Amino acid sequence: MSIATNSGTRSLEMRILSTNGRVFLHQLGTTLAAAYGGLSNPRCRQSIAALAANIDGELREKIRPPTGDSGVCVVRGLHIDEQAVGRTAPIWAAVDGAASLPLDLQMLLLASMIGEPFGWQGQQEGRLVNNVMPAKGYETVQTGASSEILLSPHTEDAFHPHRSHVFLLACVRNFEGVATTISSIRDTELSDSDIEILSRPTIPILPDLTYGDLEKWGDPVPIPTLWERSDGLCMRYDPDYTPWAEADPDYRAAYERLGRELERVSRRLVLEPGDVAIVDNDMVVHGRVPFTARFDGTDRWLKRVNISMPDRPRPVAELTENGYDQQVDYLSLELK
16 A cells, blocks of 8 residues: 655555454455355345454454545455456446445444444445446546546545445555555634535535436535534545536535645555455545556456444434435444
8 A cells, every 4th residue: 555645735645454463354255155155145135234343353453434634544465366356347236236235244244333334226236345447438427437537536425425435445456556645624724704605505415427317316505514523634535427517606616625625634545455445434535546457357456345434423403314316234233
């Protein structure tokens, strides 16, 4: 892993798994895969939750949300067998689920130690572990399947009140050293006036193109861009799916200043196979630098798991949002 910064931002947390921790997780993932065959088996899901609740010691210490205002930590050392998982698929739907299953189960064990993993029924067919790789035809589209453009900094699934509190990004393959960009709202320098303006529910955030037909989603609801958590300022930000140009001049100006600040404090995080970034989705926006995809089976491949943490409250007004009819599939089926 390497990190490059645009400014004097605070350092990121780095946590290294011991050999014993790495082997233990790998054995658990392999054993669960052999015993249950997949996540469609409710007993597999139940076993993940039960095992995660009883894991203690080093892993419990290493696998927790970021503790500082950088909002990101990197856990290094997850076992990745690049030969076993196979070549990078040309699109997420072509990933060999059986080959990926032991790794996916390891990620869900880690996620379950933090909170409740979930997937979106309207995205990647409800998978709890999403695959992020370039796809032909999406090179210049603002989604994770793009490659030739800068993937703009954004809150993951910013349009939805049940978006992840924290998410995991695990690197399977990254030969070309493509960087993930990260920016923490706590590193920015905004005026009190800008914070006040951007805390007003003025404009909506819409789902991206991976979620289907806009006409079926209902009326957009204005939401605040900035809000306060008990430990400090948070944000809900996705400029490419926000009609911010329709806002009043003061809001547009404040929104543009926020964008410049997020760019100023941005850093580039190059994940290597076995690195797992734990990202606070309320504090940090993330994106990706442009690159040239080869579509030859060797392209960058990340896996993502969304995590809900019900003990982290958000603005009460979010409870009235319809979420554009996007439904959540939790690891624990009884929570649905």
